[in-house]
Amino acid sequence: xxxxxxxxxxxxxxxxxxxxxxxxxxxxxxxxxxxxxxxxxxxxxxxxxxxxxxxxxxxxxxxxxxxxxxxxxxxxxxxxxxxxxxxxxxxxxxxxxxxxxxxxxxxxxxxxxxxxxxxxxxxxxxxxxxxxxxxxxxxxxxxxxxxxxxxx
Amino acid sequence: xxxxxxxxxxxxxxxxxxxxxxxxxxxxxxxxxxxxxxxxxxxxxxxxxxxxxxxxxxxxxxxxxxxxxxxxxxxxxxxxxxxxxxxxxxxxxxxxxxxxxxxxxxxxxxxxxxxxxxxxxxxxxxxxxxxxxxxxxxxxxxxxxxxxxxxx
Numbered sequence: 001x002x003x004x005x006x007x008x009x010x011x012x013x014x015x016x017x018x019x020x021x022x023x024x025x026x027x028x029x030x031x032x033x034x035x036x037x038x039x040x041x042x043x044x045x046x047x048x049x050x051x052x053x054x055x056x057x058x059x060x061x062x063x064x065x066x067x068x069x070x071x072x073x074x075x076x077x078x079x080x081x082x083x084x085x086x087x088x089x090x091x092x093x094x095x096x097x098x099x100x101x102x103x104x105x106x107x108x109x110x111x112x113x114x115x116x117x118x119x120x121x122x123x124x125x126x127x128x129x130x131x132x133x134x135x136x137x138x139x140x141x142x143x144x145x146x147x148x149x150x151x152x
Numbered sequence: 153x154x155x156x157x158x159x160x161x162x163x164x165x166x167x168x169x170x171x172x173x174x175x176x177x178x179x180x181x182x183x184x185x186x187x188x189x190x191x192x193x194x195x196x197x198x199x200x201x202x203x204x205x206x207x208x209x210x211x212x213x214x215x216x217x218x219x220x221x222x223x224x225x226x227x228x229x230x231x232x233x234x235x236x237x238x239x240x241x242x243x244x245x246x247x248x249x250x251x252x253x254x255x256x257x258x259x260x261x262x263x264x265x266x267x268x269x270x271x272x273x274x275x276x277x278x279x280x281x282x283x284x285x286x287x288x289x290x291x292x293x294x295x296x297x298x299x300x301x302x303x304x
Contacts, residue, residue, distance in 0.1 A: 015229070016227040018182055020172030020173075020174075020180035020181065021172075021180060022179070024178065026174045026176065026217050026219065027174070027219045028174045028219065028220055029238070030221050031223055031236065032170075032223065032227065032236060065178050067178065067179050067180065069180045071170065071182045071184065073184045075168040075184065079265045082184075084183065084184060086181070086182065086183065088179070113231045
């Protein structure tokens with residue numbers, strides 16, 4: 001299963017994505033996240049003080065409803081250059097273990113800002129993609145890909 | 153009711169926001185939107201061909217569930233400068249009338265790109281804020297404001 005080269009470039013180069021969660025009543029919530037992609041899943045860290053993480057709405061929502069969506073896009077005043085990748089995913093909160101440690105390593109490789117931050121005691125959220133929707137303004141097209149296995 | 157000067161500046165200067173909707177099953181969806189704010193409500197246009205608008209997931213979700221959220225933020229590699237404004241709102245789709253026409257005018261004033269586009273036959277979505285949450289990384293703070301009346 002392969003993404004188009006432009007979709008793959010956008011995922012690899014983007015510094016920020018926007019994550020939408022919803023609580024059990026269906027009220028959406030959305031925030032910017034710094035993320036990393038290992039070819040299979042996406043990961044983001046919680047860099048709040050550990051005591052405060054239980055209060056975070058994004059984590060409460062994921063605990064209530066693991067179905068999330070996030071979008072990766074860059075804005076350009078030349079609207080012929082607009083495009084986005086929308087990813088529907090299942091979110092899972094991890095607090096320790098192999099996946100947790102590997103994700104912190106990847107995040108620190110991508111974002112030097114994380115190297116000085118104590119992320120080890122904080123949750124990492126893994127986002128397992130279920131479906132990608134790639135849209136571009138010119139040529140105006142939308143492609144939808146259901147995920148099975150690795151993405152290249 | 154007033155927003156802080158920095159929150160107000162961010163709303164006025166931002167070219168893009170990210171809108172989260174959810175369908176009746178609670179599955180979130182998120183896309184970038186170009187928006188305008190008239191001091192009371194936010195508006196965005198649908199610039200798809202009119203025949204195709206009924207297929208758009210953002211509009212289907214709003215019809216099923218008018219509770220939405222959107223976030224306005226700008227990314228900076230200096231993470232001391234990060235901040236966002238998260239707005240919880242009620243969405244309403246309009247197809248004609250005074251509000252519809254006024255929103256198109258405001259959108260065209262802000263985005264020259266819309267001046268050459270035939271938006272008149274397309275829906276405009278009005279987003280009526282219920283609550284603002286403003287977050288900044290330094291000083292690290294979160295403020296929450298419930299909306300009554302105009303915002304300055």
